[in-house]
Amino acid sequence: MQKLPPFPCDSCGQCCRRVNYSEKTAYLDRGDGVCCNFDDKTNLCLNYDTRPLICRVEDYYHQKLSHVYQWEEFVRLNLEICEQFKQDK
Numbered sequence: 001m002q003k004l005p006p007f008p009c010d011s012c013g014q015c016c017r018r019v020n021y022s023e024k025t026a027y028l029d030r031g032d033g034v035c036c037n038f039d040d041k042t043n044l045c046l047n048y049d050t051r052p053l054i055c056r057v058e059d060y061y062h063q064k065l066s067h068v069y070q071w072e073e074f075v076r077l078n079l080e081i082c083e084q085f086k087q088d089k
């Protein structure tokens, strides 16, 4: 498997606060749209080492989307969503 540059996550926690937005992550919703594994105090995942595949950006890309997008394009599209979430908060 090709080693990719890491996704430039700044740990803003905005995606973890919107798991209700996607049918793939809705099962993680603790009831207010926020993931049941999200730590509000630290803004980090309490289950980081065993988080679901969809939360592991590089692994998810390799398994599900590498035939659809180049990594750079996938990163760019995701960063656009990150920015949108930050503006909406």
Ligand code: SF4
Residues within 6 Å of the ligand: 015, 016, 019, 028, 035, 036, 037, 038, 039, 044, 045, 046, 047, 048, 051, 052, 055
């Ligand atoms: S499992 Fe962890 S990384 Fe995934 S949405 Fe929840 S808090 Fe975020």
